[in-house]
Amino acid sequence: MNPCPPLRQLLADAGKLRAFLFLDYDGTLADFAPNPDVVLPDAHLLDLLSRLVERDDLRLAVVSGRRLTHVRALLPLPGVWLAGSYGLELVDPGGAEMQRLDYQALRPRLAAFKPGWQRLLAGRDGFYLEDKGWALAIHADKAQAQAAAEVLAQARMVEVPAGFRLQGGERFLEVCPPEADKGAAVEYILSRSDLDGVLPLFIGDDDKDERAFTRLQAGGGIGILVAPRARPTTARYRLASPHAVRRWLRAYLG
Numbered sequence: 001m002n003p004c005p006p007l008r009q010l011l012a013d014a015g016k017l018r019a020f021l022f023l024d025y026d027g028t029l030a031d032f033a034p035n036p037d038v039v040l041p042d043a044h045l046l047d048l049l050s051r052l053v054e055r056d057d058l059r060l061a062v063v064s065g066r067r068l069t070h071v072r073a074l075l076p077l078p079g080v081w082l083a084g085s086y087g088l089e090l091v092d093p094g095g096a097e098m099q100r101l102d103y104q105a106l107r108p109r110l111a112a113f114k115p116g117w118q119r120l121l122a123g124r125d126g127f128y129l130e131d132k133g134w135a136l137a138i139h140a141d142k143a144q145a146q147a148a149a150e151v152l153a154q155a156r157m158v159e160v161p162a163g164f165r166l167q168g169g170e171r172f173l174e175v176c177p178p179e180a181d182k183g184a185a186v187e188y189i190l191s192r193s194d195l196d197g198v199l200p201l202f203i204g205d206d207d208k209d210e211r212a213f214t215r216l217q218a219g220g221g222i223g224i225l226v227a228p229r230a231r232p233t234t235a236r237y238r239l240a241s242p243h244a245v246r247r248w249l250r251a252y253l254g
């Protein structure tokens with residue numbers, strides 16, 4: 001995995017005229033918020049993305065694990081695809097909202113599941129239960145290591161409702177539909193786009209972005225991992241930080 005060349009060079013090497021940039025949000029475009037329910041729009045980022053979206057040779061999609069209402073509040077930008085809950089809920093560049101599953105069918109099952117995890121976390125420091133509507137996530141990054149391991153192991157024992165699965169990460173556990181998948185989200189958006197002369201790229205920082213890297217690279221696109229140092233990944237290139245991502249994007253504006 002190599003440092004990421006400028007976008008102009010990637011386009012020239014691929015023989016493409018335009019880029020479709022798929023961007024994760026937390027840890028990619030912005031540093032992590034104090035907790036996942038904190039929604040703090042970033043004026044500098046909005047300015048940068050709005051200048052990018054004005055260009056005829058760029059299309060933008062932001063694909064986040066956050067719920068769509070948060071993504072929309074963070075990025076009140078017309079002309080951009082916004083995907084929340086790993087692409088279960090989307091808004092297209094024209095502002096039309098769509099859902100890839102039936103929320104009314106799924107939510108009651110998640111609502112019935114929720115009290116089990118609430119009881120498990122009650123009175124424990126360092127844990128945060130995020131309810132995304134479509135998914136429920138335990139964030140344990142502020143807990144002590146041993147407590148995090150014990151509680152997440154117990155959380156895994158609670159029976160998952162039909163139509164959902166567990167998805168883990170470092171100090172993180174989430175119950176969500178299997179269709180909540182950034183690779184599927186990218187596929188959905190690409191299937192609704194004219195790709196003639198277009199190079200798709202996905203920039204993301206965590207393991208749930210790997211499916212999008214794989215999906216794009218299988219079709220000739222490019223995955224770019226955001227990480228301070230090299231680590232195992234399917235992405236072809238690396239940028240060191242959200243700051244480096246913004247600098248890389250800004251460079252394209254000249």
Ligand SMILES: [Mg+2]
Binds near residue numbers: 025026027204206
């Ligand atoms: Mg991220």
